[in-house]
Amino acid sequence: MPEFLFIKESSINRLGCFTSKFISKDHCIAEYEGEIISAEEAIKREEDLNRSGIYTFWLNDDHAIDGYDKGNHTKYFNHSCDPSCHYEIAGNKILFYASRDIQNNEELTIDYDYDANSGLVVCLCGSANCRGYLNEVVENV
Ligand SMILES: [Zn+2]
Structure with missing residues (x-):
């Protein structure tokens, strides 16, 4: 993981991942690290209320990477409707x-x-074009 990534309080949600240097467009920043688990295990962990957060990142319908224990700073990337x-x-x-x-x-x-x-989650990203939810909402025209 690159040493220029650091964690601090975020206005979006609890903690966020920040950079201590300029990053140019299209640069590959980092890889999401963690444990590769089955879909069944991922759902079990996401529903586990004893965990302080959800860090499963889905690869496809069958597998996810869980960064809860073995993740790096990339697990703190927050959602934004106008992402960097x-x-x-x-x-x-x-x-x-x-x-x-x-x-x-x-x-x-x-x-x-x-x-x-999967249930609407309210977005607090604060960007000008915030769609209000973390979900990709298809609007009725
Ligand atoms: Zn938003």
Whole structure:
């Protein structure tokens, strides 16, 4: 994990991941680390109220990476409707890239793009184009 990533309180949600240096657009920032688990195990962990947070990142319908115990700073990437980063899934890897130039001390965010069927989660990202939810909401026209 790059040493320029650091964790501090975020205005979006509890803790966030920030950068201590400028990152240029399209730069590959880091990989999501953790334990590769089955869908069944991922759902069990997501519903476990004894855990202080959910850090499962789904690779596909069958597997997820759980960063709860073995994750790096990327597990603190918060959701934003106007994110600074995006991710790409390649096999069992999840890689984060800068979607634009990111300044020193900026928070790194991605679009969680939750399935609308999994229950709406209110968004507090504060961006001008905030859609109100972490889910990808399909609006009726
Ligand atoms: Zn938002």
